[in-house]
Amino acid sequence: MTDLDQMRAHMLTAIDAAAGLDALDAVRVEALGKQGRVTQMLKTLGAMSADQRQVEGPRIQGLRTAVADAIAARKETLERAALDARLASETLDMTLPADAPLTGTIHPVSQVMDELAEIFADLGFAVATGPEIEDDWHNFTALNIPESHPARAMHDTFYCEPQASTNGAARMLLRTHTSPVQIRTMLSQKPPIRIIAPGRTYRSDSDATHTPMFHQVEGLVIDKGITLGHLKWTLETFLKAFFERDDIALRLRPSYFPFTEPSAEVDVGYTIVKGKRVIGGSEGWMEVLGSGMVHRKVIAACGLDPDEWQGFAFGCGIDRLAMLKYGMDDLRPFFDGDIRWLKHYGFSALDVPTLSGGVGA
Ligand code: DAH
Numbered sequence: 001m002t003d004l005d006q007m008r009a010h011m012l013t014a015i016d017a018a019a020g021l022d023a024l025d026a027v028r029v030e031a032l033g034k035q036g037r038v039t040q041m042l043k044t045l046g047a048m049s050a051d052q053r054q055v056e057g058p059r060i061q062g063l064r065t066a067v068a069d070a071i072a073a074r075k076e077t078l079e080r081a082a083l084d085a086r087l088a089s090e091t092l093d094m095t096l097p098a099d100a101p102l103t104g105t106i107h108p109v110s111q112v113m114d115e116l117a118e119i120f121a122d123l124g125f126a127v128a129t130g131p132e133i134e135d136d137w138h139n140f141t142a143l144n145i146p147e148s149h150p151a152r153a154m155h156d157t158f159y160c161e162p163q164a165s166t167n168g169a170a171r172m173l174l175r176t177h178t179s180p181v182q183i184r185t186m187l188s189q190k191p192p193i194r195i196i197a198p199g200r201t202y203r204s205d206s207d208a209t210h211t212p213m214f215h216q217v218e219g220l221v222i223d224k225g226i227t228l229g230h231l232k233w234t235l236e237t238f239l240k241a242f243f244e245r246d247d248i249a250l251r252l253r254p255s256y257f258p259f260t261e262p263s264a265e266v267d268v269g270y271t272i273v274k275g276k277r278v279i280g281g282s283e284g285w286m287e288v289l290g291s292g293m294v295h296r297k298v299i300a301a302c303g304l305d306p307d308e309w310q311g312f313a314f315g316c317g318i319d320r321l322a323m324l325k326y327g328m329d330d331l332r333p334f335f336d337g338d339i340r341w342l343k344h345y346g347f348s349a350l351d352v353p354t355l356s357g358g359v360g361a
Pocket of ligand 1: 176177179219257259289290291314316
């Protein structure tokens with residue numbers, strides 16, 4: 001056996017015997033570190049004659065590769081064993097009885113989403129969903145917001161890093177509204193369509209009434225002979241059921257959205273009670289949602305004939321609905337995860353909203 005063979009055998013044994021990652025690293029330093037034995041041998045190549053180097057070079061390099069490979073393999077084994085040990089020690093026994101009463105509550109946003117689903121189910125609406133990481137076409141173009149449209153700038157969009165494979169052409173984004181679910185629904189279902197789409201939306205905006213992630217609910221009806229009258233009745237019925245009051249007053253103001261024509265912003269009336277705004281009556285007005293008749297171009301972009309099919313749509317901030325109904329005046333604590341806030345404003349998991357029981361019960 002040559003010295004080199006002996007050294008190889010010695011090192012491989014030491015690698016195999018290393019009981020932990022620290023011990024293995026010590027072996028690595030001793031062999032391949034700056035002052036390591038293999039490194040030192042590689043340095044001797046410079047002083048050799050060309051003939052000698054041709055023989056010794058591959059042998060020493062071979063030793064280095066064998067040692068490095070053995071260290072990598074041993075490292076993987078040790079890491080896997082460490083992970084297995086951790087997983088084995090971190091099991092949670094789900095059969096143990098809970099020793100404290102359950103403290104979790106249903107977040108007001110989840111509660112309001114459940115209330116919306118309940119109210120709209122009664123009107124024949126299904127719940128639809130779409131991805132939060134959306135593409136430009138569904139979020140903007142198909143909604144009649146072309147590339148150069150100023151509405152794109154207004155949305156303060158979060159864009160994803162361009163993907164190398166698409167040459168940056170198809171940049172994904174975090175959906176800025178729930179309106180792309182209109183498009184996805186029209187593309188995947190045949191009309192008549194009646195859906196609401198509650199979910200998370202994102203814009204680069206942050207103050208007392210704006211958070212970078214917030215919630216919206218979209219409504220969409222596509223059928224034959226749909227008019228603004230249907231829209232107004234639906235919104236009135238929804239808001240009366242939601243706020244659990246019959247004296248809800250609505251005001252539709254002409255507005256502009258690229259995906260509806262005509263468009264209307266909807267205000268709901270409020271009364272001042274003990275210095276606080278309470279929904280109902282008409283002492284003042286507060287904007288709650290955007291709406292309108294679905295634009296012909298949007299219907300056509302989804303492959304439907306706008307002469308045959310019409311519809312209405314609306315979009316509404318869920319967080320704001322929750323604030324108005326349950327009396328919070330700052331949006332930011334909604335997403336702080338503070339257990340005291342959740343205990344105060346949250347709902348019991350057993351209190352499922354039903355129309356008969358009162359949706360806010
Ligand atoms: N997508 C709009 C927004 O985020 C809200 C909206 C307005 C939705 C009018 C609609 C609509 O469906 O018809 O500001």
